[in-house]
Amino acid sequence: MATDYRGKLAELIDELSRLPGIGRRSAQRLALYLIRQPLERVEELAAKMVESRRHVHPCPHCGNLSEDECCDICADQSRDRSIICVVEDAAAVISIERSGEYGGLYHVLGGIISPLDGVGPEDLTVNELVKRAKDVEEVIIAVNPSVEGDATTLYISKLMKPLGVKVTRLASGLPVGGDLEYADSVTLARALLGRTEV
Amino acid sequence: MQLESLYLYNFRNLPTLRMSPYQGINLIIGPNGAGKTNLLEAIHFLATTRSHRLAKDRYLLRKTEEVFSVVGEVVTRSGRRKLRINYSKGHKQAHVDGERAVRLSEVVGILALSIFSPQDLNFIRGAPALRRRLIDMWACQMEHDYLEELHAYRIALRQRSSLLRSVYQGQSAPDQLEVWEQELATHAAPLILRRMEIIPRLSSALGENYALLSGNAEEASLEYLPSLDPLPQSGIEEISSTLKKELLMRRGRDISLGQTSIGPHRDEVRFLVDGNRADLYASQGQVRLLALSLRLAEHRLLEERLGEEPLMLLDDVDSELDEARLSKTLSLLPRMGQVFITTTQEKLSHLIPDPKAIWRMEAGRLEREN
Numbered sequence: 001m002a003t004d005y006r007g008k009l010a011e012l013i014d015e016l017s018r019l020p021g022i023g024r025r026s027a028q029r030l031a032l033y034l035i036r037q038p039l040e041r042v043e044e045l046a047a048k049m050v051e052s053r054r055h056v057h058p059c060p061h062c063g064n065l066s067e068d069e070c071c072d073i074c075a076d077q078s079r080d081r082s083i084i085c086v087v088e089d090a091a092a093v094i095s096i097e098r099s100g101e102y103g104g105l106y107h108v109l110g111g112i113i114s115p116l117d118g119v120g121p122e123d124l125t126v127n128e129l130v131k132r133a134k135d136v137e138e139v140i141i142a143v144n145p146s147v148e149g150d151a152t153t154l155y156i157s158k159l160m161k162p163l164g165v166k167v168t169r170l171a172s173g174l175p176v177g178g179d180l181e182y183a184d185s186v187t188l189a190r191a192l193l194g195r196t197e198v
Numbered sequence: 199m200q201l202e203s204l205y206l207y208n209f210r211n212l213p214t215l216r217m218s219p220y221q222g223i224n225l226i227i228g229p230n231g232a233g234k235t236n237l238l239e240a241i242h243f244l245a246t247t248r249s250h251r252l253a254k255d256r257y258l259l260r261k262t263e264e265v266f267s268v269v270g271e272v273v274t275r276s277g278r279r280k281l282r283i284n285y286s287k288g289h290k291q292a293h294v295d296g297e298r299a300v301r302l303s304e305v306v307g308i309l310a311l312s313i314f315s316p317q318d319l320n321f322i323r324g325a326p327a328l329r330r331r332l333i334d335m336w337a338c339q340m341e342h343d344y345l346e347e348l349h350a351y352r353i354a355l356r357q358r359s360s361l362l363r364s365v366y367q368g369q370s371a372p373d374q375l376e377v378w379e380q381e382l383a384t385h386a387a388p389l390i391l392r393r394m395e396i397i398p399r400l401s402s403a404l405g406e407n408y409a410l411l412s413g414n415a416e417e418a419s420l421e422y423l424p425s426l427d428p429l430p431q432s433g434i435e436e437i438s439s440t441l442k443k444e445l446l447m448r449r450g451r452d453i454s455l456g457q458t459s460i461g462p463h464r465d466e467v468r469f470l471v472d473g474n475r476a477d478l479y480a481s482q483g484q485v486r487l488l489a490l491s492l493r494l495a496e497h498r499l500l501e502e503r504l505g506e507e508p509l510m511l512l513d514d515v516d517s518e519l520d521e522a523r524l525s526k527t528l529s530l531l532p533r534m535g536q537v538f539i540t541t542t543q544e545k546l547s548h549l550i551p552d553p554k555a556i557w558r559m560e561a562g563r564l565e566r567e568n
């Protein structure tokens with residue numbers, strides 16, 4: 001009697017379970033769902049994955065996701081180029097854009113400092129930020145409110161100090177340990193407006 | 199504060215149990231294994247959503263069952279509240295007045311209590327970490343921000359340790375430690391400050407109760423020994439900046455140790471009897487009296503904060519005390535509001551003035567004596 005999946009199906013389950021947030025059981029459910037779908041649908045899905053992987057890349061200026069040479073935000077000449085908002089990932093860019101309260105540029109760090117996860121400043125786009133910050137008036141640090149987020153904010157603000165740029169952070173009010181991604185637009189707008197100097 | 203009714207379903211060895219507790223002292227008599235401690239544990243669970251024995255929730259579930267419930271009606275100064283906590287498939291759900299609570303923390307503290315159990319003796323004799331935990335649990339009850347700061351402090355501590363090891367192995371630059379030292383100092387300062395406030399208050403209440411129970415034979419106190427020594431007395435900013443400097447000074451040593459050698463996680467709290475350390479020198483009798491005095495002190499400070507008497511739960515207290523001290527303890531109870539005492543010994547019933555308050559428990563069944 002078979003006690004586990006074998007062959008191609010087992011390989012698919014293995015692959016799926018490596019995706020973030022997908023456990024073994026979800027991977028099995030997804031795999032069983034996929035093999036019951038019409039072949040064209042699965043081919044289309046596979047093609048979508050390949051295409052996005054091929055065409056979507058980090059913007060060379062800010063690290064935001066982009067399909068063109070540079071991202072929509074960097075390309076938009078109407079945006080305020082004297083201010084940069086530093087965020088953890090591209091999802092945070094979407095959240096802040098949705099709040100409608102921000103018209104400057106972004107800088108995506110690609111994570112936050114966390115020695116426990118083996119992430120140090122050298123793993124983030126910190127050096128690129130230092131280069132960009134020389135040409136702006138204000139840097140807003142908008143990482144998620146957590147101990148690691150605070151440490152990252154401290155680290156960046158120390159790097160910014162000698163550049164003479166104004167460094168601010170979001171006003172408190174966002175739930176600690178919460179994610180900017182899940183903060184509602186009103187809360188986020190308020191946090192942006194009430195930002196304080198570090 | 200009164201617990202007016204209690205209903206348990208599948209809690210430990212109790213398939214169902216209904217109780218309408220008496221307003222003053224409730225004496226619960228029964229043999230070992232009858233379920234007396236489980237009954238007190240259920241009341242503690244209703245108050246805090248946790249076992250006082252630190253048992254995991256699944257161990258509170260009756261064997262072969264899948265759900266358990268603890269339900270109670272509480273009358274406090276601010277009114278009557280119905281509390282219910284259900285456990286099912288590894289999850290707890292709380293209800294207050296019939297409405298689902300979004301967070302478990304919404305029910306915590308509506309019913310306030312102090313509980314003495316024989317395990318409390320470990321706080322006196324055991325490792326310093328146990329006493330720190332006692333103070334932490336206590337401070338969390340008194341101050342809402344304490345738990346948040348403690349949580350943040352522990353995260354910063356783990357992050358710094360991890361980075362210390364990475365620096366030791368030459369994988370990270372030592373100056374990256376600075377932000378974690380800053381984070382540690384920021385979250386440590388409020389913890390230290392709260393401990394500085396709370397421990398002396400607890401100490402004087404402990405001393406008074408100990409004097410009463412021991413017939414003024416000895417003096418007991420609680421002493422706070424912060425690892426940051428000398429400790430600046432001028433407030434949170436200075437504690438924080440002094441600790442940060444100290445962390446920087448110890449950085450080299452901490453790198454080779456692979457851990458942080460100073461901070462609230464290294465603070466000591468000591469019980470003293472006549473100035474001598476209780477963890478080293480106290481007799482078994484003194485240890486018992488300290489543990490009991492501590493809970494009576496806790497009860498008093500809780501009462502001061504709430505403006506009403508919390509419940510007092512005493513598990514198997516007579517097995518820990520001799521006759522004279524037991525009757526002194528019992529003489530203190532009428533002033534403590536609603537009390538629950540468990541015992542295996544019939545003789546305690548003679549010391550309780552009102553027979554309506556006597557309950558008998560056997561094999562998970564509870565009956566009021568008539």
Ligand SMILES: [Zn+2]
Pocket residue numbers: 059060061062063064070071072073074075
């Ligand atoms: Zn861009």
